Amino acid sequence: MKEILSVQSLKKYFSAKGGDSLKAVDDVSFSVREGDVFGLVGESGCGKSTLARLILRLIIPTDGRIVFDGMSVADAHGETLSKIRRGLQIIFQDPFASLNPRKRIIDAIGEALIVNKLAQRAEVKDKVAELLAKVGLNGSTLYKYPHELSGGQRQRICIARALSVNPKLIVADEPLSALDVSIQAQIINLLEDLHRASNLSFVFISHNLQVIEHFTDMVAVMYLGKIVEMSPTEAFFREPLHPYTEALLSAVPVPEVDRQRKRIILEGDVPSPLHIPSGCPFHPRCPKRFEPCDKIVPVLKEARKGRVVSCLLWE
Amino acid sequence: MSEHMNTWKSENLLLTKDLKVIFKTNAVSITAVDGVSFRIGEEDVLGLVGESGCGKTLSALSIMRLLPPNASLSGKILYKGEDLLTKNESELRKIRGRDIAMIFQEPMTSLNPVFTVGYQIAEVLMTHKAMSKKDAMKEAAGLLKAVKIPSPEVRVKEYPHQLSGGMRQRIMIAMAIACNPSFLIADEPTTALDVTIQAQILELLSSLKQEHKMSLLLITQDLGIIAEWAKRVAIMYAGRIVEEADVREIFINPRHPYTIGLLESLPKRRGRKLSPIPGQVPGLSELPQGCKFSTRCRYIIKECLNKEPELIPIDNAHHLSRCIRAKEL
Ligand SMILES: Nc1ncnc2c1ncn2[C@@H]1O[C@H](COP(=O)(O)OP(=O)(O)OP(=O)(O)O)[C@@H](O)[C@H]1O
Numbered sequence: 001m002k003e004i005l006s007v008q009s010l011k012k013y014f015s016a017k018g019g020d021s022l023k024a025v026d027d028v029s030f031s032v033r034e035g036d037v038f039g040l041v042g043e044s045g046c047g048k049s050t051l052a053r054l055i056l057r058l059i060i061p062t063d064g065r066i067v068f069d070g071m072s073v074a075d076a077h078g079e080t081l082s083k084i085r086r087g088l089q090i091i092f093q094d095p096f097a098s099l100n101p102r103k104r105i106i107d108a109i110g111e112a113l114i115v116n117k118l119a120q121r122a123e124v125k126d127k128v129a130e131l132l133a134k135v136g137l138n139g140s141t142l143y144k145y146p147h148e149l150s151g152g153q154r155q156r157i158c159i160a161r162a163l164s165v166n167p168k169l170i171v172a173d174e175p176l177s178a179l180d181v182s183i184q185a186q187i188i189n190l191l192e193d194l195h196r197a198s199n200l201s202f203v204f205i206s207h208n209l210q211v212i213e214h215f216t217d218m219v220a221v222m223y224l225g226k227i228v229e230m231s232p233t234e235a236f237f238r239e240p241l242h243p244y245t246e247a248l249l250s251a252v253p254v255p256e257v258d259r260q261r262k263r264i265i266l267e268g269d270v271p272s273p274l275h276i277p278s279g280c281p282f283h284p285r286c287p288k289r290f291e292p293c294d295k296i297v298p299v300l301k302e303a304r305k306g307r308v309v310s311c312l313l314w315e
Numbered sequence: 316m317s318e319h320m321n322t323w324k325s326e327n328l329l330l331t332k333d334l335k336v337i338f339k340t341n342a343v344s345i346t347a348v349d350g351v352s353f354r355i356g357e358e359d360v361l362g363l364v365g366e367s368g369c370g371k372t373l374s375a376l377s378i379m380r381l382l383p384p385n386a387s388l389s390g391k392i393l394y395k396g397e398d399l400l401t402k403n404e405s406e407l408r409k410i411r412g413r414d415i416a417m418i419f420q421e422p423m424t425s426l427n428p429v430f431t432v433g434y435q436i437a438e439v440l441m442t443h444k445a446m447s448k449k450d451a452m453k454e455a456a457g458l459l460k461a462v463k464i465p466s467p468e469v470r471v472k473e474y475p476h477q478l479s480g481g482m483r484q485r486i487m488i489a490m491a492i493a494c495n496p497s498f499l500i501a502d503e504p505t506t507a508l509d510v511t512i513q514a515q516i517l518e519l520l521s522s523l524k525q526e527h528k529m530s531l532l533l534i535t536q537d538l539g540i541i542a543e544w545a546k547r548v549a550i551m552y553a554g555r556i557v558e559e560a561d562v563r564e565i566f567i568n569p570r571h572p573y574t575i576g577l578l579e580s581l582p583k584r585r586g587r588k589l590s591p592i593p594g595q596v597p598g599l600s601e602l603p604q605g606c607k608f609s610t611r612c613r614y615i616i617k618e619c620l621n622k623e624p625e626l627i628p629i630d631n632a633h634h635l636s637r638c639i640r641a642k643e644l
């Protein structure tokens with residue numbers, strides 16, 4: 001199948017106090033097949049949003065390459081660039097920060113439609129109302145300003161705006177966490193329908209592992225700027241390979257009462273990307289570490305068919 | 316209103332009665348919170364769940380007396396027996412942050428981009444605990460450690476945009492717990508956190524609850540968090556509480572069609588289509604007569620449209636539902 005996105009040895013280092021560099025994204029490679037949903041999970045601060053912003057060309061990589069639909073994102077200009085801009089949309093983690101406070105909803109979304117020649121001025125109202133209905137908002141929202149809406153309503157506006165230009169790939173950074181479970185279900189069904197009908201692809205960042213399990217085809221786990229496990233979704237949840245993944249899956253809060261469960265508690269401090277531990281970066285907290293883990297750096301290797309993991313247990 | 320809600324009990328730390336938040340825009344007025352009453356005892360955890368836009372944040376902001384200027388608020392908010400609605404701004408400023416604190420839903424809009432995060436936390440300590448700047452900054456670093464931010468000494472000197480979404484959220488948490496409040500409102504406190512850190516943060520809040528006898532109003536959409544951490548749960552829809560019960564009851568014996576719908580919406584098995592509640596919440600100015608959930612309810616009968624059902628006890632005094640068919644569900 002065709003690849004819609006390919007990320008090759010991508011790096012983003014921020015400069016920190018005292019000339020140190022903070023390796024937010026460090027040598028990340030993966031690809032997304034057209035029509036697939038690629039899930040990205042990992043510890044808070046491990047570099048997921050940075051990766052999303054790199055893909056969207058909102059920040060410049062320190063090194064590496066991003067190819068979208070056959071076009072190199074870094075070199076694009078002119079017509080190619082506007083094709084990328086239309087084809088590649090983002091839904092941000094913080095919906096309020098990504099909406100213009102002085103624009104009514106109809107204008108915020110309508111503008112995207114007009115600029116991209118997807119609607120005549122006279123049709124804007126109906127088109128925007130139709131998009132809002134898709135994300136479960138009623139017509140009274142059209143003339144509101146962002147501050148008049150709740151957090152979840154604002155996030156749905158951002159989703160509607162991303163959908164408005166008929167993109168090929170949506171990078172969604174925590175798109176559902178502000179929504180109640182019923183609307184989450186409505187939106188996942190909507191995204192699934194779109195994904196089936198128009199072969200829309202996703203890079204889907206989420207801390208909600210139930211949603212990841214339900215919605216994605218592939219999952220990658222990041223830890224301190226690196227991918228430590230990548231696998232087709234079903235196998236991933238059936239049998240997590242990396243000790244960090246095991247701990248992560250065991251910590252998911254389950255919406256059931258009267259259930260005894262074994263949670264793997266990670267000992268030790270959460271490591272800092274400013275002082276990445278020696279050897280395996282996960283070793284100070286790993287319940288399964290053994291002799292060489294603090295000395296040898298594991299690399300991402302195939303451990304099962306179609307599944308890669310970076311852990312010395314699997315080498 | 317039902318009888319038991321009116322009785323004041325000394326162990327109630329916070330009690331709201333008939334809260335109403337009304338927005339006047341142009342000609343229309345919109346009632347965004349309509350008659351919300353709940354009570355929270357010492358060391359209690361009340362979970363507040365509900366449709367996005369149903370008024371959870373506004374209810375919380377009412378308690379903080381931090382509603383937007385175009386909102387008008389009525390009802391009673393009794394904190395340790397004193398009505399917060401009768402307090403003036405300078406009295407409120409003393410209570411806020413010290414006795415009652417809130418973790419806000421959207422960290423990026425609540426943090427000031429031009430100050431370091433350490434300074435913003437220190438400011439709370441300087442205001443309420445009269446600490447020197449030097450001590451306050453040191454304490455701020457300690458708080459960052461408590462909320463599991465790595466390299467706290469470095470991070471205190473950073474600005475909000477240099478932090479990840481989850482770190483900003485933890486800055487908000489550090490600010491809120493800085494003065495050991497006795498009542499903490501946590502509005503979606505862990506949505507930006509991965510589940511391992513989320514568990515550690517909830518563990519931290521839970522230990523504060525015991526050590527400092529803190530009570531918690533926990534607003535979240537995550538029914539998993541509710542199941543594991545809340546003692547009682549209030550479910551809201553269109554500005555009202557529609558069901559309130561102990562957490563076990565909510566999960567094994569839900570008695571409002573909206574609650575039932577929420578539980579059914581949860582992702583279950585892979586490959587199966589999810590079953591959300593059909594339709595969408597009507598706009599606040601277009602709410603139906605009678606039961607406000609009636610436009611989406613599969614249990615609807617003629618009588619539902621006559622008059623709005625009251626929030627009343629069903630099987631026992633502790634399980635309340637606002638549905639005339641609650642007993643049959
Ligand atoms: N300043 C305002 N002017 C007019 N209406 C407002 C204003 N602020 C909020 N509202 C409306 O009040 C309702 C309740 O908002 P609130 O923020 O309390 O919802 P919420 O339950 O916290 O939702 P979410 O889960 O999405 O955060 C929403 O329908 C919103 O549109």
Ligand SMILES: Nc1ncnc2c1ncn2[C@@H]1O[C@H](COP(=O)(O)OP(=O)(O)OP(=O)(O)O)[C@@H](O)[C@H]1O
Nearest residue numbers: 014024044045046047048049050477478479480481
């Ligand atoms: N503009 C910036 N300047 C300096 N450091 C930054 C900047 N943006 C991000 N970082 C750092 O890069 C690292 C990764 O941040 P990122 O926002 O990508 O994390 P994340 O995985 O999205 O986390 P979360 O789940 O909490 O949103 C963090 O240590 C963060 O402090």
Ligand code: SF4
Nearest residue numbers: 280283286293311312
């Ligand atoms: S390499 Fe060692 S420390 Fe790292 S995850 Fe595997 S067992 Fe744990």
Ligand SMILES: [Mg+2]
Nearest residue numbers: 049093479480
């Ligand atoms: Mg992020």
Ligand SMILES: [Mg+2]
Nearest residue numbers: 150151372420
């Ligand atoms: Mg809210």
